[in-house]
Amino acid sequence: MFKVKFIPENTVVIAKLGETLFDAARKAGIFLDAPCNGLGSCGKCKLKVLKGSVNFRKSHHITESELAQGFVLACNSKINGDITVEVPAIQTSALSGMKVEDLAGTKDQQIIDTVINLAAENHILFNSPMQKAYMELDLPSLDDCISDWDRIKRHLLKNISYSEALCRLPILKKIPHVLRENDFHATVTYFAENSERIRVINIEPDDTSDRLYGAAIDVGTTSVAAFLVDLYNGKIIAKASAGNAQIKYGADVINRIIHATKKNGLQELTHAIIKETINPLLKKMRQETHISKDDISVMVASGNTTMMHLMLGVYPDYLRKEPYIPAFLSSEYLKAADLGLEAYSESLLYILPSVSSYVGGDITAGILASGLWSEDQNILFMDLGTNGEIVFGNKDFLLTCACSAGPAFEGGEISSGMRAAPGAIENVRIDRKTFEPTIDTIDNQLPLGLCGSGIIDAIAEMFRAGIIDSRGRLNRNLKTRRIRFDEYGIGEYVFAFRGEYYIPKDITITEIDLENFIRAKGAVYAAVAVLLNSMGMDYSGIDKIYIAGGIGTNISMNNSITIGLFPDLPVEKFKYLGNSSLMGSYLTLRSTDARKKAEDIASHMTYLELSTDSSYMGEFISACFLPHTEIERFPTVKDPRKII
Template sequence: MVKVIFKPENIEISCEYGDNLLEVARKANVFIDAPCNGNVSCGKCKVKLIKGKVDTKKSHHIKDEEWDEGYILACNSKVIEDVEIEVPSKLSSSMNKMKIEDLSTERDKQIFEKSKKLILDNNMKFKSYVRKDYIEIDIPNLDDNISDFDRIKRHLKNNLGYTKVFCRLQMLRKIPHILRKGSFKVTITHIPRGSDRTTIVNMEAGDTTDRLYGIALDIGTTSVAACLVDLYKGELLAKASSGNAQIKYGADVINRIIYATKKDGLEKLNHAIIHETINPLLKKMCKDSGIDKDEIIAFVCAGNTTMSHLLLGVYPDYLRLEPYIPTFLRAPFIKASELELNINPETFLYIVPSVASYVGGDITAGVLSSGIWSSEENVLFIDLGTNGEIVFGNKDYLMTCACSAGPAFEGGEISCGMRAASGAVEKVEINRDTFEPILKIIGSNQPEGICGSGIIDLISEMMISGIIDRRGKINKNINSNRIRFDEHGIGEYIVAFKEDYEIEKDITITEVDIDSFIRAKGAVYSGAATLITSLGMDFSIIDKVYIAGGIGNSLDIEKSILIGLLPDIDRSKFSYIGNSSLMGCYLTLMSEDARYKLEECASSMTYVELSVYPSYMDEFVSACFLPHTNIENFPTVKNILED
């Protein structure tokens, strides 16, 4: 056995001689970003060897001076003696620490109110699928000695019209105690189906009808966001978000799926999402709001199809292999206790149904909350999360497709990328003469990295100021200390000097990063273009564009068009609608009518498989340019560039 100490947290772990350093870190629960999942291809798992020796090889991801300082790739190193390793990336540790923060902004609140209005405008009621009723039951005596459960059933039949009443074992065990604690005056929490059947999931002594709480949860590949809802008043009591702890097993769904096929991989991924991500968020929100976890008895969550499979511990590999078959789109009935979620164990979990292997419940939920299903106008809905999903339609039809955009919009696979959380650069302007940037950082003076909206700004500004050309290559003729090239000739632009902010390392964007991002934006643009073309239309048909996803509140539409992420149409047609998946979960939680609408949307959406369109590949290649190979598609951008 040899010993590894991970700095700066001083986490110590013993392992076998020859163990892979990345695997050892995972075992020790030390987060090291490894989007390529240990293939020595992405170079993100760079760590610094402080003490001792490892069996490793230099790769092109390690610069000469880094090599001299002790930098190695964890995935490429075997532990052969006691070592001390420094995990240097602040980005990584920010993921690891799972910062949980309040999401409320003025824009969030507006979106929230607008979504609520949508429900009411469509004559749907705010009545949840979970109900509470206070009942005063006849007290038993020798002449009326039916069983406790039969007594409850009799009362519910005579007073609320339910002729079939069910409960489960754990609930049954509570009945004799609670009935007598409340002197047969109790509040039942139940889930009706139709007008005549219901299932009791909780019972409390006395009248507690004003205390009914639920969770809305959006499970993104990169970020997870949740809110704790007062179902009685409709208010949000707490909000929280964090990185998805599965990231340590791969940045995108494909790498996660591959990890799930390894020994214990599925269990580890399931553990990461439940015990390392969701339960800490639940705990935080319970603490913030002062609500006991057992009082939370409603739960709606949405995620892409892979996330839903991993949440339930269902083997996902057939999603990845042709012909790309999910095990389920609609999850069966599941109790919170079956997933060990930290809420009332009897809670019925509602998992928003997916549409296809690569169009998940998060899109269904987003379609619900964005109201496309009730729109007279033609709406293009773009979810810029990890991967990009697109919906186009109106109240008469809904078409959807998925593009392999990867995690770039949430800062993934970008060396300086991070999700839109505290410390993220969300806006960038570059002085056209000095090439000096002005940064806007979320909730901090010290930048830790750049989120999606910041990267869009940055690339757009670099293009306009001439730092990069339309291929994304850095102009070697610019004389600025912000621009430098490594020994392989790969250029980078320094967004933040470490000296200026007292940070550990310069924050830079490299040509490799820009190339990744161009491919991501190209995938989205070409996806939207193919979807609309497949209907025999073009972008001029669009009345509205809704942008959703974890790209960040500061998304700049103009700059997104400049780089060719979004089509060059009237700017007033665009709106950023935030985390529409979370909002859809909230509506589903609050309104059974909304839930029916959600299910209708899931069933009625037509999935378009882009890969069967021969034109899609051509579109994609053309879109991998700033803003596009065919500049005529972007007339306003053309004008700006010509200026």
């Protein structure tokens, strides 16, 4: 048995001979950004050995320079003695520093207002099913000796338009004490189960009828975002976001499903999303607004089907196996305390309904928020994050599919890729003569890596400048210090040299990165093509394109067209929606009508399984070029050097 010390956390764990540094880090509770879940393919779990040594396999992910400095991949380094390792800053910031679409700025407030107005125009009333009522009850006497609960029911049913009221045992236990503490004056919180019946979920001794709060949560594969909402006026009083702590078990849903099949794996994944991610966000918002957890009466969550299984602790393995059957697609309101969520013990949680194993409640929420379901025009909805989901339709039909794009759009599977956090390169321009780049980073911090929008810009600019060809191969004939090749013959372009910025390492895009990203964009483009083909339509039939998801507000539509991610249509047809999943959860939190509409949307969406479509693989292969093998599909990108 050996001691493994992690710096700068100064955490020490005991490890067995032959145990990997990756497993030791997990045991120590150290977050490592490992999209491949320790399989050795992503090259992200780099640690620096300060003292001692490990047995490791050489990898093209570790350069000779990094090796000389003591860097190793945690997943392929086996412990053979006491050791001290340093966790790089980019690892520790990857989770806590993540920037998520939290709808905070002026532009994003306009998105919120647009969504609310659109819902109102479509006759969605903002009628929350959760309400409060202050009661001044008649004191009991020998002439009026009904039970405390019957006294409450008599008052409620007399003053509100329901014919039945009920409550659970915890409320019955509170009632006699609360009523007598305040001379039979009290406030009840009740939930409208249907048009006839309410359920009392809380009783308080004071007049708290002015305080009624709920939380809307988007549970993404990569990140989680939340709103705290005043249910009386719909005002968003706090917001919070963070990386999904499940990332340490893999960047994509397949790796996490596989982990869930291991001993204690499902419990670890549920703990990561509830205890390590959602609860800290709820706590942060409560502290900002000075409200207690007992003030949160209801929550609405949306996420892909796998995330909802993992959040509820439901075994997910059959989602990934043909015929891809989920354990559930929808559920009734759940008791939040049963999941360990930090809210009032009797508060309720609603999960937006999914459509299939790979089209989840986040897409249902997005379609609800976008208003696509009420449109006359043909609209293409694309949610681009860790997964790629597509919906095409209007008020008469909704056709959907999902593609396995992988985590590339959020920096995964890219050697210098990172999620959108301070220091991430989000905009890139390259001089056509000198081949020198100009970069912009989030919050103007020193560059640490490339996020999704930065990667799209980088590839488009490299293509236009002739630095790469249509296959993503570097031009070997260019004379520039930015292009170099390693001992394996793999080329890379350097966006930021370590010595120029005083950063831990050079920030580059390699030919392997380019191949990974081109496959990801090819999967999305091919999915759109198959979806349209199944309707007997082509791209000319698209009137509008809505872009949503974690790919970021700074995404350039022109650059996305240049690389063949989006169809070559006028940019005026494109609209960025931001975090449409969170907005759909927000609407559902505020409105019974919105919840019913979301359920209607999910039930009427037709799912197309791409894995059984014989045309998909051909479309995918054709799309794995810049911008596409059939260049006539991209008339504005025929001569890349002339596209500005």
